[in-house]
Amino acid sequence: MTRYENVTAAALVLIAAVAMGDSLKTAGWAANGPGAGFYPFWSAVAMGLAALVVLGRSLRVKPTRELFGSAEGAAAFWKLTVPMVAVVLLVPWLGFYLVSGGYMAFFGRWIGRYRWLWVAVMGFSVPLALYLLFEQGFKVPLPKSVLYRQGLLPF
Amino acid sequence: MDTFAHLALGFQVALQPFNLLMLFFGVALGLVIGVLPGLGGTSGVAILLPVTVFVPPTSAVIFLCGIYWGALFGGVVTTILFNIPGEPWSVALLFDGFPLAKQKGRPGLALSSSFVASFVGALVATVLFTFFAVLLADWALAFGPPELFAVFLLAFATLTGLESxxxxxxxxMIGLGxxxxxxxxxTVTGAPRLTFGRSELLGGIGFVPVTIGLFGxxxxxxxxxxxGTLSFQGLAARVGLTDVLDSIKALRDRIWLVLGTTLVGFWIGVLPGTGATPASFLAYGLARSWSKDKEDFGKGEISGIMAPQSSADAAGVGSILPMIALGVPGSPTAAVIMAGLFIWGLQPGPQLFITNPDFVWGLIASIYLGQLLTFTICILGVPLLASIMRVPYAIMTPFIVVIxxxxxxxxxxxxxxxxxxLIFGLVGFWLRKQRYPMAPLVVAIVLxxxxxxxxxxxxxMSDASLTIFFTRPIALVTMIAAIGLFALPVMQGLRRRRLPSRQAA
Structure with a gap:
């Protein structure tokens, strides 16, 4: 049991309350059947009641554990999360191909400690394969870089 | 006898070299699409639908259905090897497929078990499709919204008792989903709901991005x-004939379970709208409640792989039946395929059996060939598929993120x-740490x-009265089953709490 258990249950109760408030006005019977808010309202009621009982139970137990199991665990979590957020932030600027290639190469060098040749292979092959599969195969255009929009790069 | 003559005609059509080639392309693409998380069978069929205007309708429908069969089989690969569902209908495979691969160290057995179950489910369903087409379609037509609601509720009820x-x-989690x-x-009143003035949310949030986040x-x-480290736990997979033989042996021990869940899956597939996803969840719940060793579930029990997988494939096949015979798609994927029929200038429905028998029976014959082809590719490809486990973490992890x-x-x-x-990835991490189950959340979002x-x-229909769910016989029976399943874990929980506690929460 962690103190975050209480936070989570409380957050679910809060979400349910907000959703009930949002849908209350139209939760009744409209001219052509149940109103727009009927279904979300009762879904929120079920969720809120269940979360309330979970909260009530977890409040009676003394918190003993922290969110992360260990310092190593926390480090592993952040090592994965930070580059991932960076990728999503960078895609609108650098396009999908540059970012995915850079991300693969970065991971191979940083976590895998591979030789530069292998890093380069990772960095090139993945965007190329994705280009062939998505852009050519499925005809799904992926986001391109700022340089592409200025005509300086083909991707 | 008439059926056999028609089926013979169908095989003549389906065995034409070009149709066989289209079937092979469809199945191969379906397997790739099934393995890729996020690119589902339904969207795969939708993306490739425009391509089919260049080929005759029979070849086109064989191609699109081939994608469906491939995706039905292939969705399990990432589910079992990486704990990432390749398809929504393979979510139920997470509970036992991944533990069997990882904790028990039998990824090959887990995969071949699911393939064998898929094959049996699909084959039995195809035979049912062939011989009981008109009969079953008439029966499913008698189902109204109250019966369907009861079936949905039953799916949620089985989920509630499913997590340990x-x-x-x-x-x-069901409420949140x-x-x-x-x-x-x-869609009915046009009113925006729970958008809080954000225009991005007006179109709703897709279940695929949420599912990729929560699970992947x-x-x-x-x-x-x-x-605490960024490396795989040294799981190397060696798959051989032993795994295939073991899975056939396992199938023999569970043949009645698999046939039962196949029938359930086929029935759910034939119902309009509901496809392989609820079928697989319902089958998992059934397998667990029929089992004498409930403790084994969630730890790599083969029944937990075979039941949902046979049911999902049977439902996939079954969902084509009402589409072709009545013009009512049995699943979202079948709905996309039906859109194709309109594009090719065909009117789905009973008339199709008279005006285009080569199309109808060619399709039915191609389902037999498609399942056989998919099964063969999967079994031969098992060593290749399972060898993905040997790829180092520093390559696989960023690759999974990119995909x-x-x-x-x-x-x-x-x-x-x-x-x-990304946000649901973090939410999924957080909820996991607080021991909230992910499956009910995802199923609720999908359904x-x-x-x-x-x-x-x-x-x-009932003018706001809930009695409609309890006055129609089929709805009543389903509702009683659903309410019973909902009540069961709650009652057990209460009883356990009254007993002297074995351990602090």
């Missing part, structure tokens, strides 16, 4: 945090979906819209 943790947490599904414009990214983060982002982006070319994936639709239709 708190049933209350399951119910909270239904809420997430209802975000955006209400969330699991990646949770397992890295638990292990996840790509999958959620490519559905509607939207960076908002990518953010949804939310259809469930609301049938609930509304039911209440309009």
């Amino acid at each position: 943790g708190s049933p209350l947490k399951s119910i909270a 239904l809420l997430l599904a209802s975000i955006g414009f209400d 990214i969330g699991e990646l983060l949770a397992s890295a945090e638990e292990q 996840s982002i790509l999958g959620s982006y490519s559905l509607s070319n939207s960076m908002t979906d990518v953010w949804i994936t 939310g819209d259809s469930m609301e639709k049938v609930l509304r239709q039911s209440l309009i």
Whole structure:
């Protein structure tokens, strides 16, 4: 049991309350059947009641554990999360191909400690394969870089 | 006798070299699509639909259905090897497929068990399709919204008892999933719901970006945090004839279970709207409640792989039946294929059996060939597929992240979906750490819209009276089963709490 258990249950109760408030006005019977808010309202009621009982139970137990199991665990979590957020932030600027290639190469060098040749292979092959599969195969255009929009790069 | 003559004609059509080639392409692409998380069978069929205008309708429908069969088989690969569902209908495979591969160290057995079950389910369903087509379609037509609502409720009821943790947490997750599904414009009244003035949310949030986040990214983060290192746990997979033989032996021990879940899956598939996804969840719940050793479930029990997988494939085959015979798609994928029929200038429905027998029976014959082809490719490809486990963590992890982002982006070319994936990845990590089950959440998001639709239709039919669910015989029986399943874990939980506690919460 962690103190975050209480936070989570409380957050679910809060979400349910907000959703009930949002849908209350139209939760009744409209001219052509149940109103727009009927279904979300009762879904929120079920969720809120269940979360309330979970909260009530977890409040009676003394918190003993922290969110992360260990310092190593926390480090592993952040090592994965930070580059991932960076990728999503960078895609609108650098396009999908540059970012995915850079991300693969970065991971191979940083976590895998591979030789530069292998890093380069990772960095090139993945965007190329994705280009062939998505852009050519499925005809799904992926986001391109700022340089592409200025005509300086083909991707 | 007439059926046999028609089927012979169908095989003549389906065995034409070009149709065989189209079937092979369809199945191969379906397997790739099935393995890629985020690119589902339904969207795969939709993306490739425009291509089919260049070929004759029979070849086109054989191609599109081939994608469906491939995706039905292939969705299990990433589910079992990486704990990431390749398809929504393979989510139920997470509970026992991944543990069998990882904790028990039998990825080959887990895969071949699912393939064998898929094959049996699909084959039995195809035979049923062939011989009971008209009869079964008539029966399913008698189902109205109240019966369908009861079936949805039953699917949720089985989910509540499914997780070994708190049933209350399951119910909270079902509620959250239904809420997430209802975000955006209400399709009936046009009113925006739960959007809080954000225009990005008006179109609703897709279940695929959410699912990729909750399962793909969330699991990646949770397992890295638990292990404390960024490396795979040295899981090497060697798959051979032993695994295939073991899985056939396992199938022989469970043949009645698999045949039962196949029938259930086929029945759910034939029902309009509901496809392989609820069928697989229902089958998992049934397998667990029929089993004498419930403790084994969630730890790599083969029944937990074979039951949902046979049911999902039977439902996939079954969902084509009402589409072709009545013009009512049995699943979202069947709905996309039906859109193809209109594009090719065909009118789905009973008339099709008279005006285009070569199309109808060619399709039916191609289902037999398609399942055989898919099964063969899968069994021969098992060593190749399982060898993915040997790829180092520093390559596989960023690759999974890239594919996840790509999958959620490519559905509607939207960076908002990518953010949804990322946010739900973190939410999934957090909820996992607090021991909230992910499966009810995802299922509720997937089924939310259809469930609301049938609930509304039911209440309009009955003029706002809930008695409609208890006055129609089929709905009544299903509702009683659902309520019983909901009550069971709650009652057990209460009884356990009254007994002297074995351990502190």
